Amino acid sequence: MSTLKKQAARGQDSQVLPKVPVPPLKQTLDTYLKCVQHLVKDEQFKKTKTIVEKFGAPGGIGEVLQKKLLERRDKTANWVYDYWLEDMYLNNRLALPVNSSPAMVFPKQTFRDHKDALRFAARLIRRVLEYKSLIDARLLPVDVARGQLAGTPLCMKQYYHLFTSYRYPGLKTDTLKVDMNTASSTSEHMIVACKNQFFMLDVVANNKQLNETEILSQLEKIMKMSENAEEKHPPFGILTSDDRTEWAQAREALIKDQTNQDSLALIESSICVVCLDEPCGLPPSDTNRALMMLHGGGCERNGANRWYDKSMQFVVGMDGVCGVVCEHSPFEGIVMVQCSEFLMKHITGSPLRTVQPSSTRALSPPRRLLWKCNSHIQALLGASGDRLQRLVNNLDMDVFTFETYGKEFIKKQKMSPDGFIQVALQLAFYKCRRRLVPTYESASLRRFQEGRVDNIRSATPDVLAFVKSMANEGATFTDSEKMKRLKDALKAQTDYTIAAITGMAIDNHLLGLLKVSKELKMERPDIFCDETYLASNHFILSTSQVPTTVEMFCCYGPVVPNGYGTCYNPQPHHIVFSVSSFWENTETSSAVFVKALNESLLEIGDLCNRSAAAASQPTESSQAACQPHKSGK
Ligand code: COA
Secondary structure, three states, rough: HHHHHHHHHHHHOOOOOOOEEEEEEEEHHHHHHHHHHOOHHHHHHHHHHHHHHHHHOOHHHHHHHHHHHHHHHHOOOOOHHHHHHHHHHOOOOOOOOOOEEEEEOOOOOOOOOOOHHHHHHHHHHHHHHHHHHHOOOOOOOEEEOOOOOOOOEOOHHHHHHOOEEEEEOOOOOEEOOOOOOOHOOOOOEEEEEEOOOEEEEOOOOOOOOOOOHHHHHHHHHHHHHHHHHHOOOOOOHHHOOHHHHHHHHHHHHOOOOOHHHHHHHHHHHHOOOEEEEEEOOOOOOOHHHHHHHOOOOOOOOOOHHHHOOEEEEEEOOOOOOOOOOOOOOOOOHHHHHHEEEEEEEHHOOOOOOOHHHHOOOOOOEEEEOOOOOOOHHHHHHHHHHHHHHHHHHHHHEEEEEEEEEEHHHHHHOOOOHHHHHHHHHHHHHHHHOOOOOOOEEEEEOOOOOOOOOOEEEEOOHHHHHHHHOOOOOOOOHHHHHHHHHHHHHHHHHHHHHHHHHHOOOOOHOOOOOOHHHOOOOOOHHHHHHHHHHHHHOOOEEEEEEEEOOOOOOOEEEOOOOEEEEEEEOOOOOOOOEEEEEOOOOOOOHHHHHHHHHHHHHHHHHHHHHHHHHHHOOOOHHHHHOOOOOOOOO
């Protein structure tokens, strides 16, 4: 092992990061009131204020719960981890596709034929094995924070979950099983899905990993076997696309048979799933490729060629539509990006290495997974297929690249690109609905032991003041007034961001207090029964920055029926947005939101340009600043 590798390994093993703090109770309660005041009616707010004050009063319930949380912090590596995991993922009964599992969409590949696609898949599998070896040996270099508060090392634990996790469906709550074992005892097979059939691909033979040519030859065998109509099994993967309780019930029916138990055990213990998809028959636009990654296009396309419980599913479409679908509970999108970039950086470009026939071994064909079906299971498959189709029909997706400027322009204004984009999203929503709504932006907690995320509540009072000025609501605002409000909004956003990434946001804390009250078997405290609390956790705007350094983008669905999922990828000179909503909801439309977002970014950009121009011409600017100015357009 090289010295550098040894250092990297030591770096990961000896990572001693601070524990996530428990914020002071009063600070959280004050921030909570500030976050909700402008989002609820005055009457409701008065009620909420009284409830919150009672909760936080000396000797009140809040203090009791806070004390318990502080004790929990002492006893655990991360006091919020399990609470958060259950609340965010495991207790959620909604289907994983669209509602929970994000996807990375790779650039459209050009395959001349099936063999080209299989070559791509073989190379991808090789790269996965190389990446996994680095993880198992704890040899990945430690990530270091960029952006706000740059330079601190980040927790690497999420990487260990990439190829060792499985989410089991449960009747009431799911279970995430993570096998943290390292190199010595890890799994040596992957599952390949092809034409809705599942195959076990051993990636090691006689103690030696398969090379690219050997993997290619195994994939060719799989493709051939999948075409054999006589051995075809029903599309069992469709069950994993269902609501979690439905899938848990179906799984109980499946495991009554030993054959099914054996097949499930092989999938559950695999490294990952590789889905060889049929051509989807749609133009390969960014939006269509995102849709195919998120739901596979339902039973008519590749929706059953998946196993959603498995953390990493690599999709290789024969038409060049490729990407990764992730079960979200074991890790965040940022880790999924790091892995995807490692794979893609070395796959595209170089031709498949020609390996001499003597160096390829004669391997026995991969094993087809067998299933036992009966009329009950057949009916369950049909019902799951129908529900997936409804989800497919319902997803309104719009992937939009804003090309007028990117983060370099924003930095030149001496503004935070992330804050700026968040403000633009708020303005876009305001343009659509004339109000702001509770908004979620993920903030990484990886500066702490086992850190996952907390929430930046981006719909601040300051951004409301800004968007009103842009709409010239109540008065006509000058550019300098708008600019002042923009800067205030950005400051509020950046302050919240810094609070969140240093463990001082309110969402995890409030959740912790609620969970502790449950553990103490208390009656649910009023603060958590209050209409404001419930509304403030209904995230109509669910947003996340997922930046990439190679050409690819992330997407996900809305988290509530009347909401938008908005993932963005700021690049130096453009920004990619993946906007999703549900067709069944009459209040939302991804196209309408995208249009408003485009206008918002142009208008804010224009405002910055005008203000900069005015500032560089002092005499004219003081005159211009006095003139009422209709912004944008
Ligand atoms: N003037 C000039 N430049 C500025 C600036 C300013 N006022 N403020 C920030 N910048 C620069 C930063 O230095 C940084 O520079 P770099 O690109 O050279 O590193 C860049 O602009 C980006 O900073 P910013 O836009 O402020 O945001 P960030 O990169 O710190 O990101 C979060 C903020 C909240 C997105 C980030 O902290 C985070 O938590 N990311 C993880 C999100 C996540 O988990 N997503 C997946 C969920 S599944």
